[in-house]
Amino acid sequence: xxxxxxxxxxxxxxxxxxxxxxxxxxxxxxxxxxxxxxxxxxxxxxxxxxxxxxxxxxxxxxxxxxxxxxxxxxxxxxxxxxxxxxxxxxxxxxxxxxxxxxxxxxxxxxxxxxxxxxxxxxxxxxxxxxxxxxxxxxxxxxxxxxxxxxxxxxxxxxxxxxxxxxxxxxxxxxxxxxxxxxxxxxxxxxxxxxxxxxxxxxxxxxxxxxxxxxxxxxxxxxxxxxxxxxxxxxxx
Amino acid sequence: xxxxxxxxxxxxxxxxxxxxxxxxxxxxxxxxxxxxxxxxxxxxxxxxxxxxxxxxxxxxxxxxxxxxxxxxxxxxxxxxxxxxxxxxxxxxxxxxxxxxxxxxx
Numbered sequence: 001x002x003x004x005x006x007x008x009x010x011x012x013x014x015x016x017x018x019x020x021x022x023x024x025x026x027x028x029x030x031x032x033x034x035x036x037x038x039x040x041x042x043x044x045x046x047x048x049x050x051x052x053x054x055x056x057x058x059x060x061x062x063x064x065x066x067x068x069x070x071x072x073x074x075x076x077x078x079x080x081x082x083x084x085x086x087x088x089x090x091x092x093x094x095x096x097x098x099x100x101x102x103x104x105x106x107x108x109x110x111x112x113x114x115x116x117x118x119x120x121x122x123x124x125x126x127x128x129x130x131x132x133x134x135x136x137x138x139x140x141x142x143x144x145x146x147x148x149x150x151x152x153x154x155x156x157x158x159x160x161x162x163x164x165x166x167x168x169x170x171x172x173x174x175x176x177x178x179x180x181x182x183x184x185x186x187x188x189x190x191x192x193x194x195x196x197x198x199x200x201x202x203x204x205x206x207x208x209x210x211x212x213x214x215x216x217x218x219x220x221x222x223x224x225x226x227x228x229x230x231x232x233x234x235x236x
Numbered sequence: 237x238x239x240x241x242x243x244x245x246x247x248x249x250x251x252x253x254x255x256x257x258x259x260x261x262x263x264x265x266x267x268x269x270x271x272x273x274x275x276x277x278x279x280x281x282x283x284x285x286x287x288x289x290x291x292x293x294x295x296x297x298x299x300x301x302x303x304x305x306x307x308x309x310x311x312x313x314x315x316x317x318x319x320x321x322x323x324x325x326x327x328x329x330x331x332x333x334x335x336x337x338x339x340x341x
Contacts, residue, residue: 008292009295011259011295011296014262019248055291057288
């Protein structure tokens with residue numbers, strides 16, 4: 001799991017970094033002393049897990065979570081036990097570690113994160129995505145396999161543990177990940193323009209700065225994906 | 237009065253001397269800065285800012301195994317947020333205690 005650490009205290013970042021270094025499944029990509037820098041980073045990088053301090057000046061951990069459209073898994077780290085109840089209101093928060101963080105407690109939190117990742121990655125018995133050909137995609141919704149014409153899909157949006165598939169005639173919400181459906185779609189038609197969005201390249205109406213218009217939806221284009229998108233355009 | 241110790245640091249480092257040195261160096265650098273911020277905030281009687289830095293210092297207090305002082309610091313933080321400075325002397329004794337300990341590490 002790729003992770004980042006957000007804490008205004010360097011001592012805390014170093015301790016969490018050390019605890020992470022002993023976990024094979026954890027890869028610390030970056031650490032940040034404040035939430036604003038992390039938000040900029042997350043606009044351009046996909047991250048599976050965030051270690052997040054709640055008590056930071058100006059922009060608290062909860063402010064940070066509220067600012068994310070599709071937050072990854074989050075483990076809160078704090079010296080204050082009083083926020084635990086508030087933490088339970090967020091689906092993305094998988095654990096709550098009180099500082100100083102012990103090795104045993106940290107390992108339990110990582111185990112939870114791994115279990116959560118497996119749940120999302122594994123095929124659910126009730127809802128999943130499969131393809132039978134280049135033209136058809138089957139989604140399993142409430143134990144019914146529903147066929148979708150791939151060409152009719154114009155937008156796919158990640159929403160927590162679900163993806164929202166928009167087609168010309170109907171929309172579908174499926175328990176799956178953007179990465180999984182991306183692997184099922186033909187590359188010459190679909191392009192991931194943001195960590196939360198895949199669009200049908202043929203349905204683009206216009207592109208403006210860091211957004212693209214698909215039907216009536218204005219979709220953000222992340223800086224890291226913009227070059228790839230521009231390369232594929234037949235520019236005059 | 238309880239004394240700072242390295243129990244937590246030892247359990248974290250598990251014999252990794254390089255990391256232990258790195259961590260202690262960071263604490264030795266960060267603690268005086270936080271302590272200064274505390275006294276600066278106190279001087280201008282900014283209770284909210286003082287509570288914030290007390291909150292941050294609580295982590296160092298706990299890392300150094302000062303369990304009772306940690307509880308007192310939590311109560312002091314709450315007092316500050318309520319607009320009074322009860323337990324201030326106790327908290328400042330803890331800061332002195334840590335300063336002396338860090339100087340001899």
